[in-house]
Amino acid sequence: MTPQGVNIKYPEKLFIGGQWVAPMSGSSIEVVNPNTEEVIARVGEAGPDDMDRAVAAAREAFDNGPWPTTPPAERGALLMKMIDHLEARIPELSAAWTAQVGGLASFAPVMHGGGVAGLRGIAALGQTFKWVEQKKGMVVDTAILAREPVGVVVGIAPWNAPFGIMANKVFYSLIAGCTIVMKPSPETPLEAYIIAEAAEAAGLPPGTVNLVTGEREASDYLVHNVGVDKVSFTGSTGAGKRIAEVCGSRIARCSLELGGKSAAIVRDDFPIEAAAGILGNTITVMSGQVCAMLSRAIVSKHRHDELAEAIAGVMKGIKIGNSEDPETQLGPLAMKRQLERVEMYIEEGKKSGADLVTGGQRPAHMNKGYFMEPTLFANVDNTSRIAQEEIFGPVLCLIPAEDEEDAIRIANESNYGLNGSVFTTDVQAAYDVSRKVRTGVMGQNGMRMEFGMPFGGFKQSGIGREGGEEGLWPYVETKTILLDGAPARL
Known part of the structure; x- marks a missing residue:
C-alpha cells in the first residue's frame, strides 16, 4: 500500500544483499497522512534479526565485494545512473513527501528537484577529489596519502526532509567506496525505497546498498552492531547523544547533524x-x-x-x-x-x-x-x-x-x-x-x-559536516604510506 502517485515495487519487503526479502518479524509499519489522519502506506518492519542480516550483507559487500576497490571515477559513473533514475521519479518523491509529512505540494518539486541535482556534485567527487596524493617527506623520500573508505555505514535520516538527507548519506558513502544500510524514519520510509530501487536499477553490487525500516528499538540494536564502522545520523540532539555514546563505546565513527535554535x-x-x-x-x-x-x-x-x-x-x-x-x-x-x-x-x-x-x-x-x-x-x-x-x-x-x-x-x-x-x-x-x-x-x-557548501553545527548541533568536499571527509580514512622512492603508479 502506497500513496497515489508513488509506485514502489515491494513496499512490504526490505532490500538486503541485493534482494527484496520479507521481514523476519512479519510486522509492518503504518504511515499516516497528517492532513487527513488516515493511513496512506504500509511498509515492512525490520526487527533485530533483519538488522543483523543487513549489516552482514553490507559487511560482506565491503570486505569481499568489488565496490571498495572500484576506481572512484567508475563509482561516480554508476552513481550518475542512479541519479538519472531518481530524476525521472521526482514527481513520486514529491508526492511521497506531501503524503507522509504534509509538505506543501507547491514546494515539493522544487525541493526534490534541487535535491537530485545536488547529488551530481557528490558523484563528481569521484573525479575531482584527491584520493591519493604524493608528497616529499621530511625524513623519507616519498610520503603517499591515500583516502580509503571508512567501511560499513549506517545512515539514519529524520522525517522532515527524508529524501535529501538520506540521499546525501548514501551518495557520500558510495562515492567513498563504503557500503551502506539505510534506516529511514518510520514516519517517512518511502523515499528510501525509491533510493534502493535506483541502486538496483543502476546495477550496484549486491549488499552495497541495503534498506531496513524499523522503530526506535530496532534502530538502537542496529547502531550497536559491531559490524558497523560508522553511523551517519541526522535528527534530534537527544538521539544524537545516544548514538555518540554507543559509537564511543567501541570507537566507531559517527557524524551527527542535530538540532538548532x-x-x-x-x-x-x-x-x-x-x-x-x-x-x-x-x-x-x-x-x-x-x-x-x-x-x-x-x-x-x-x-x-x-x-x-x-x-x-x-x-x-x-x-x-x-x-x-x-x-x-x-x-x-x-x-x-x-x-x-x-x-x-x-x-x-x-x-x-x-x-x-x-x-x-x-x-x-x-x-x-x-x-x-x-x-x-x-x-x-x-x-x-x-x-x-x-x-x-x-x-x-x-x-x-x-x-x-x-x-x-x-x-x-x-x-x-x-x-x-x-x-x-x-x-x-x-x-x-x-x-x-x-x-x-x-x-x-x-x-x-x-547545499553545495558545508553544513553542520557547533556545540550540541552536531559533529562533522555535510555538503561540498567537506561532506566526504567523514566517510574516508587517511592512510599514510612512507616509501624510499616514488612508486611507478598510484
Missing part, C-alpha cells in the same frame, strides 16, 4: 517591514520543522514592539490549509506527537511571562489534521525554555537586546550552534557579526542555504 540578529539599519516579512514567512517553511530554522529573532529594545506588531500582521495573513492546495502557505505538522509537542511549548511560553502576540491555537476552520497557527511570542527571556529548546514548529521567539554586542551575546547564549542570520544592508557588518556568532552557518537577511 538559530538566531536572526536584526540590526538597526534594517527596515522593520522587510524584517517582519522575512521572519513571519520563514517560520512557516515546512511548518517550522527545519533544524536550521530561524526560531529566535533578536532586535534592539527600542524597535522591539514595532517589529512584534509587524510580524504579527504577516502571520495573520498566512493561509493555513491542506498541503495539496496550491494556495496553502502553512500545512500541518508531520504527526500527532509533534502537534502535541508544539502545544506543550506554547503553554510553557505562556507560563514564562512572554507575551503571546498572535497564534497559539489550532485553526478554527480545520477540524481534522495536525494544524497549528503561526505563533509569535514577544518580550521573550532568552533563558526560558521556549528560547533555549528546539520546538520544531511554527513558533517564533522575539527577544529584545540592549545593543548589537548584547544581541551577539544572546545569540551565543545557547547550547546549539547550527544556523543564524544577520539582517542588515551593510555587507561588512554582516560579515563582522557572523564571525562573532558561534554557529556552523550564517547568512545575510534570511535563512540562507547553499
Whole structure:
C-alpha cells in the first residue's frame, strides 16, 4: 500500500544483499497522512534479526565485494545512473513527501528537484577529489596519502526532509567506496525505497546498498552492531547523544547533524517591514520543522514592539490549509506527537511571562489534521525554555537586546550552534557579526542555504559536516604510506 502517485515495487519487503526479502518479524509499519489522519502506506518492519542480516550483507559487500576497490571515477559513473533514475521519479518523491509529512505540494518539486541535482556534485567527487596524493617527506623520500573508505555505514535520516538527507548519506558513502544500510524514519520510509530501487536499477553490487525500516528499538540494536564502522545520523540532539555514546563505546565513527535554535540578529539599519516579512514567512517553511530554522529573532529594545506588531500582521495573513492546495502557505505538522509537542511549548511560553502576540491555537476552520497557527511570542527571556529548546514548529521567539554586542551575546547564549542570520544592508557588518556568532552557518537577511557548501553545527548541533568536499571527509580514512622512492603508479 502506497500513496497515489508513488509506485514502489515491494513496499512490504526490505532490500538486503541485493534482494527484496520479507521481514523476519512479519510486522509492518503504518504511515499516516497528517492532513487527513488516515493511513496512506504500509511498509515492512525490520526487527533485530533483519538488522543483523543487513549489516552482514553490507559487511560482506565491503570486505569481499568489488565496490571498495572500484576506481572512484567508475563509482561516480554508476552513481550518475542512479541519479538519472531518481530524476525521472521526482514527481513520486514529491508526492511521497506531501503524503507522509504534509509538505506543501507547491514546494515539493522544487525541493526534490534541487535535491537530485545536488547529488551530481557528490558523484563528481569521484573525479575531482584527491584520493591519493604524493608528497616529499621530511625524513623519507616519498610520503603517499591515500583516502580509503571508512567501511560499513549506517545512515539514519529524520522525517522532515527524508529524501535529501538520506540521499546525501548514501551518495557520500558510495562515492567513498563504503557500503551502506539505510534506516529511514518510520514516519517517512518511502523515499528510501525509491533510493534502493535506483541502486538496483543502476546495477550496484549486491549488499552495497541495503534498506531496513524499523522503530526506535530496532534502530538502537542496529547502531550497536559491531559490524558497523560508522553511523551517519541526522535528527534530534537527544538521539544524537545516544548514538555518540554507543559509537564511543567501541570507537566507531559517527557524524551527527542535530538540532538548532538559530538566531536572526536584526540590526538597526534594517527596515522593520522587510524584517517582519522575512521572519513571519520563514517560520512557516515546512511548518517550522527545519533544524536550521530561524526560531529566535533578536532586535534592539527600542524597535522591539514595532517589529512584534509587524510580524504579527504577516502571520495573520498566512493561509493555513491542506498541503495539496496550491494556495496553502502553512500545512500541518508531520504527526500527532509533534502537534502535541508544539502545544506543550506554547503553554510553557505562556507560563514564562512572554507575551503571546498572535497564534497559539489550532485553526478554527480545520477540524481534522495536525494544524497549528503561526505563533509569535514577544518580550521573550532568552533563558526560558521556549528560547533555549528546539520546538520544531511554527513558533517564533522575539527577544529584545540592549545593543548589537548584547544581541551577539544572546545569540551565543545557547547550547546549539547550527544556523543564524544577520539582517542588515551593510555587507561588512554582516560579515563582522557572523564571525562573532558561534554557529556552523550564517547568512545575510534570511535563512540562507547553499547545499553545495558545508553544513553542520557547533556545540550540541552536531559533529562533522555535510555538503561540498567537506561532506566526504567523514566517510574516508587517511592512510599514510612512507616509501624510499616514488612508486611507478598510484
